[in-house]
Every structure is written in structure tokens, then in C-alpha cells.
Amino acid sequence: MAMPQAATAPGPDSPGSELGDVIIEMKKVNKWYGTFHVLHDVDLQVRRGERIVICGPSGSGKSTLIRCLNQLEEHQQGEIVVDGVTLNAHMPRIDVVRREIGMVFQSFNLFPHLTALENCMLAPMKVRGLSREEAERIARTYLERVHIPEQAGKFPVQLSGGQQQRVAIARSLCMNPKIMLFDEATSALDPEMVNEVLDVMVSLAESGMTMLVVTHEMGFARRVADRVIFMDAGEIVESAPPSQFFANPQNERTRQFLGQILSGNRTPAPA
Amino acid sequence: MAYQFEFADVFAYWPELLRGALHTLVLSGLAMVIGMVVAVLGALGKTSGPRWLQWILDAYIEVIRNTPFLIQIFMIYFGLPAAGVRLSSETAALLALVVNVGAYGIEIIRAGIESISKGQIEAGKSLGLRPLQIFRYIILKPSIQAIYPSLTSQFILLMLNSSVCSAIAAGELTAAAGDIQSRNFRSFEVYFVVTCMYFAMSVLFWGAFAAIERAWLRKPSLR
Ligand SMILES: Nc1ncnc2c1ncn2[C@@H]1O[C@H](COP(=O)(O)OP(=O)(O)OP(=O)(O)O)[C@@H](O)[C@H]1O
Numbered sequence: 001m002a003m004p005q006a007a008t009a010p011g012p013d014s015p016g017s018e019l020g021d022v023i024i025e026m027k028k029v030n031k032w033y034g035t036f037h038v039l040h041d042v043d044l045q046v047r048r049g050e051r052i053v054i055c056g057p058s059g060s061g062k063s064t065l066i067r068c069l070n071q072l073e074e075h076q077q078g079e080i081v082v083d084g085v086t087l088n089a090h091m092p093r094i095d096v097v098r099r100e101i102g103m104v105f106q107s108f109n110l111f112p113h114l115t116a117l118e119n120c121m122l123a124p125m126k127v128r129g130l131s132r133e134e135a136e137r138i139a140r141t142y143l144e145r146v147h148i149p150e151q152a153g154k155f156p157v158q159l160s161g162g163q164q165q166r167v168a169i170a171r172s173l174c175m176n177p178k179i180m181l182f183d184e185a186t187s188a189l190d191p192e193m194v195n196e197v198l199d200v201m202v203s204l205a206e207s208g209m210t211m212l213v214v215t216h217e218m219g220f221a222r223r224v225a226d227r228v229i230f231m232d233a234g235e236i237v238e239s240a241p242p243s244q245f246f247a248n249p250q251n252e253r254t255r256q257f258l259g260q261i262l263s264g265n266r267t268p269a270p271a
Numbered sequence: 272m273a274y275q276f277e278f279a280d281v282f283a284y285w286p287e288l289l290r291g292a293l294h295t296l297v298l299s300g301l302a303m304v305i306g307m308v309v310a311v312l313g314a315l316g317k318t319s320g321p322r323w324l325q326w327i328l329d330a331y332i333e334v335i336r337n338t339p340f341l342i343q344i345f346m347i348y349f350g351l352p353a354a355g356v357r358l359s360s361e362t363a364a365l366l367a368l369v370v371n372v373g374a375y376g377i378e379i380i381r382a383g384i385e386s387i388s389k390g391q392i393e394a395g396k397s398l399g400l401r402p403l404q405i406f407r408y409i410i411l412k413p414s415i416q417a418i419y420p421s422l423t424s425q426f427i428l429l430m431l432n433s434s435v436c437s438a439i440a441a442g443e444l445t446a447a448a449g450d451i452q453s454r455n456f457r458s459f460e461v462y463f464v465v466t467c468m469y470f471a472m473s474v475l476f477w478g479a480f481a482a483i484e485r486a487w488l489r490k491p492s493l494r
């Protein structure tokens with residue numbers, strides 16, 4: 001059940017060398033909502049163990065992009081291959097792909113009628129077919145890893161936002177996923193709870209998990225990302241290691257965006 | 272000459288009244304349980320079934336909600352034999368109650384299902400749960416919680432409506448009352464006692480519904 005460990009903890013500026021084979025491949029992906037063209041010829045390759053931060057202005061298609069990876073949204077053109085499986089909207093067993101991809105939402109989406117522990121046990125039992133005892137053991141392990149073992153018996157309404165989001169992360173990890181997607185996981189949190197969730201995400205990143213993280217927390221990007229991707233109007237405009245991305249952005253739109261976001265950023269970059 | 276109340280004449284028939292009340296309880300209880308199954312499956316069909324099924328369910332719901340219950344009973348008891356299905360008055364009464372409460376129940380539970388946020392379903396999908404698992408483990412219980420007061424009110428109405436089944440002599444409390452008052456001519460006393468008995472049965476059901484809510488709806492629930 002151990003998470004895959006990277007051989008060495010790669011620094012943020014050393015992408016590539018320690019990373020594994022390609023786990024996600026998007027080729028010329030296009031998506032429309034009705035007549036609205038949300039994703040334009042998106043090309044993206046993610047390697048096993050890679051940590052990618054996606055940023056960009058509101059409405060640029062960041063959520064849509066990562067939601068295509070587990071087909072919560074379908075794409076109309078191009079190819080998406082996840083861990084060797086080519087995705088399309090009509091595949092009969094999309095659930096088999098989804099169970100290997102954890103997803104954390106801005107609005108937590110914990111199941112209100114289940115305790116924190118049961119939220120974590122549901123999928124391992126019903127999807128993986130684990131026994132109740134085994135599922136509970138795993139659930140407790142991950143609740144501990146997100147630092148809230150003592151909240152196991154509580155219902156979501158009894159938890160703070162930060163605690164709920166950490167349960168949601170634990171719930172995904174209990175499926176032992178190969179990839180974790182985060183869609184603005186800290187955006188709905190009160191400022192004092194942002195760090196407790198970011199800390200969990202950082203330690204997950206350090207454990208070697210493949211992660212795609214949509215966030216405006218540039219401190220997080222600097223600290224753990226192998227690559228930062230900037231999207232605008234449905235296109236990937238820039239993709240570079242954080243040092244280069246922040247110090248020397250190539251595209252004018254990236255420069256503008258960084259100018260705005262860094263002047264108003266909530267969390268300072270860690271030293 | 273003032274009317275002389277004579278309840279002793281009614282209590283002489285106590286065993287018959289009790290038998291009628293028990294009959295009402297069993298008939299309504301069964302109709303609630305079976306009606307609940309119809310309502311849940313129907314709501315599932317209406318929210319995510321194929322078009323043709325949704326159309327059939329719509330027709331069923333509209334017909335039942337826009338016709339008198341008494342006529343529905345007559346259709347089942349006197350109408351079905353024309354189609355070769357002959358039911359005892361008890362079975363016909365149960366079927367009529369199930370068909371009736373099912374139609375209202377589908378709409379109530381559908382409203383509950385629609386109150387569940389899209390995010391809940393997306394969370395379930397992301398974890399790799401399949402559509403029926405999402406319905407069963409994620410949607411169903413919070414949906415019922417959301418509409419529990421309407422659902423239980425509908426069930427109480429069902430129990431009260433079961434008195435209409437006396438029209439086909441289904442042997443429940445109202446039929447027993449009719450029988451007794453035709454023999455002792457004490458209609459006021461009989462119906463007064465029967466009113467109290469219906470009220471007591473309502474209280475009994477409300478109590479049961481509250482107990483179910485405490486035991487099932489508010490408790491951890493993963494099996
Ligand atoms: N279901 C939908 N139907 C129609 N349009 C949609 C739908 N979902 C998103 N859009 C539109 O697609 C565009 C991209 O949306 P998306 O949610 O991917 O943006 P985003 O980059 O995640 O933005 P934000 O930072 O606000 O979350 C937006 O203009 C949005 O209005």
C-alpha cells in the first residue's frame with residue numbers, strides 16, 4: 001500500500017531525469033461547450049512522478065483540462081491516453097480508469113451521510129472489494145497521514161473546511177491512485193486553513209505522487225512543481241520549470257498574469 | 272328528547288374494532304414498504320432511465336395524481352377481472368394503495384434526488400464507483416433525508432386513505448365500523464370511537480417514522 005517513492009527527492013529545477021515513463025498524454029485535444037471552444041489543441045505530456053501546477057485567469061479552461069483526464073468532461077477531438085488507456089466518452093468501463101485517478105475538488109464534496117472514516121472506506125470496499133477491516137485500516141492510515149486521525153468518527157458538517165479538505169484528500173489516497181488531480185483545493189478555504197491543506201499536498205508531492213494541481217498558490221508552485229503551466233483562453237501558453245517560469249516568462253500574457261497574481265498573492269513563497 | 276350516548280353498545284364490538292384496526296395497520300404498513308420500493312425504483316427510472324421508461328412513468332404518475340382514489344380501487348377490484356385478473360378484496364386494496372402511494376412517492380423522492388449536488392456525483396465517479404453504486408451509496412440516503420417529512424406525510428395520508436378501501440369490503444377499520452353501526456344503530460358512537468382509533472394509529476406511525484429517522488437516517492450507515 002506504500003506510495004511509490006521517488007529514488008531521490010528531485011529539486012524543483014531538475015525535471016526529467018528522475019521521472020518515469022509517460023503516464024498522461026494529451027494530443028491536439030479540443031473541447032467545446034456547445035459552440036464555445038474551451039480547449040484549443042492542447043498538447044500535454046506528464047511523466048510518472050511529475051508534479052505540475054496549472055495556473056491561468058478565470059475561465060481559461062484549467063478545470064476543464066484536468067476534468068477531461070478522468071472524463072468528468074468529454075473531449076470532442078484529439079487523443080487522451082492515461083496510463084496506456086485511450087479515453088473516450090463512450091467507453092463502457094471508464095470507472096476502471098477513474099479508480100486510479102484521485103480528484104480533489106474546490107468544494108470538498110465529502111459525502112454528508114458518512115463519517116470521515118466511512119468517506120474513506122466506501123470506495124476501497126465497493127470498488128476494490130476490500131473487506132471492511134482492511135478498508136478501515138487503510139482509511140485510518142491515511143487520516144493519520146493528513147493529520148486528523150482523531151476526527152475519524154465525525155460527520156463532514158462537524159469538521160472545519162480545512163479538515164474536510166484533508167479528509168477528501170485522504171479519501172482519494174485510500175484508493176492508492178497513480179495520479180492525483182487538484183482543482184483549486186484551497187480556494188474555498190478561510191486563509192488560516194490554507195496552509196494545513198497545502199502542507200498535506202507538499203508532503204504528498206514529496207512522496208513521489210504524480211500530481212496535476214490547479215492553483216493560484218504560487219508559493220506551492222515554486223516549492224514543489226517540476227513544471228508550471230500557464231493557460232489562457234483554452235490554450236497552454238507557457239510551460240516551464242518554476243525557476244524559469246517565474247524569473248523569465250517567455251510570453252507576454254504570462255508576464256501580465258504573473259504581475260497581477262504575485263502582487264496580490266496570499267501566501268508568501270517559502271524561503 | 273335528548274340523544275342518549277351509549278358507548279357500551281360500541282365496546283361490545285371491541286374485538287371486531289381491534290381486528291379492523293389491526294387490518295388497517297398491516298394493510299398500510301405493507302403498502303408503505305412496497306410503495307417505498309416502487310417509489311425508489313421509479314425515481315431512479317425517472318432521473319436516469321431511458322426515455323421510453325420516463326415516458327411510461329410520467330403517464331403513470333399523471334393518471335394516478337389526477338383521478339380519485341376510489342375510482343382507482345374500483346378499476347383494480349372490478350375492472351381487472353374483465354382483463355382476467357381476479358383479486359381478493361384484501362389484495363386489491365393493497366395493490367390500489369401501493370399504486371397510489373407509488374406515484375406520489377416517485378415525485379417526492381425524485382425531488383430529493385435532484386437536491387443532491389452535482390459535486391457529490393462527481394466525487395463518486397472520481398473514486399471509480401459505477402452509476403448504480405453512486406445511486407445506492409451516495410445519492411439515496413441523503414435524498415430520503417432531504418424529503419423525509421413529505422414522504423412520511425404521504426405515508427400517513429396513505430393510512431387514512433386506506434379507509435376508502437371499505438368500499439370493496441376489504442375488512443379494515445372503516446369497513447368494520449360500517450358493519451357494527453348497521454347492527455347496533457349507534458353510528459355516532461361507533462364513528463367517534465373509530466376517529467379516535469385512526470388518530471391513535473397516526474400517532475403510532477409518526478412515532479415509528481421518528482424512530483426510523485433516529486435509528487437509520489442519522490446514524491453512520493456504511494454496510
Ligand atoms: N458545463 C459548462 N457549460 C458551458 N460552459 C462551461 C461549462 N463549464 C465551463 N464552461 C465555460 O468554459 C470556460 C472554461 O471553464 P473552466 O471552469 O475550465 O475555467 P477555469 O480556468 O477552471 O476557471 P476558474 O479559475 O474560474 O475555475 C469558462 O468560460 C466557463 O464559463
Ligand SMILES: [Mg+2]
Pocket residue numbers: 062063064183184
Ligand atoms: Mg476552475
